[in-house]
Amino acid sequence: MSAPALGEAAKPGPKLDFWFDFASTYSYLSALRIDKLAADAGVEIVWRPFLLGPIFKAQGWDTSPFNLYPAKGRYMIRDISRIAEARGHVFHMPSTFPAASLKAARLALACPDQSVRARFSKAVFEAEFGSGADIASADVLAAAARSAGLDFPLLSDRSASDEIKAALRLETETAQKLELFGAPTFLTRRGEIFWGDDRLESAILWARAELSNYSP
């Protein structure tokens, strides 16, 4: 512990990156609770949508491991149902799984700031796993955008721009370079990786401890 330096008050607070894919069932569980948990701990969350598809492909999978390994898939549904119920949420598997999450990810990246992105992302997750809707559908995404107070045609136009397309490709490449292999994944500023909704509390504590134990 060093003594407070001049300008200490302006030091940025702890941050945690929340890497998620809109098709990921366990990301739904985290999306519903991460902002509250992080705010209570004084940690800022950066919502980072990416695509797991290319990462799964690189390890030889052409779909979700929950489809490739049906026993694991059946367990996942039971596991999430129990957890969601204990937290007062509902969980419905959408009829198409995994959903094509490209459009939703681009829309989330096109949101003007983190707070809007968080609101929109939660609305998408709730439509998908709270109501079982198919988030590949423009109607479903439009309703999610509206419920988050967004102008969907405007957001949709921006999400189709080369800038946003490139941004999503870059995020997915970054996830690959970071060796992320699933979602949700939480990444601290010093590179500590936590995988899975069940590691969220630990990740938040780590992000906070990291900052207070480290003097650059």
Next chain:
Amino acid sequence: MSAPALGEAAKPGPKLDFWFDFASTYSYLSALRIDKLAADAGVEIVWRPFLLGPIFKAQGWDTSPFNLYPAKGRYMIRDISRIAEARGHVFHMPSTFPAASLKAARLALACPDQSVRARFSKAVFEAEFGSGADIASADVLAAAARSAGLDFPLLSDRSASDEIKAALRLETETAQKLELFGAPTFLTRRGEIFWGDDRLESAILWARAELSNYSP
């Protein structure tokens, strides 16, 4: 809730099956803490060693997923190291991973009762992941048996019997029929499955609630 019936005092208490493979890193974490957690909750633990190898083979894997997917393997080591440290334990990956766990599993099944089996199993896990020893070695297993207060030559003879060999095959087949796909897995009397050391607390609570909510 029904009123206490005659003979209620003799009703068996809640039980939870602890399915584990001696080569499983996350099973080590559970082995070190399950007896204390369960005793505090009034739940009886049944230690059930089995072999994950045949289950992995059936889904096309010829080794541990942590070897097949190296990024996941590197993450697992970091994840367990953090958790072990927070719980006051050490964690060393053995140089051979996954260990050939057949002999250890047979020895555990050959133990005269659950309490001895638990003691022996913990000693094996501690040699393997606390000290990085190779549990395929008879010397390592003999030392574990001695530290658990067991006569190793006697236990070793019994473990090589047809009865014990058949018992381990049957346990592994039972695990397959139950659709277990990893370890540790906790199974309640009414068939609720919990996978992973991070589900241990939930499994214990469920086993207890199940019994008190269910009148046969």
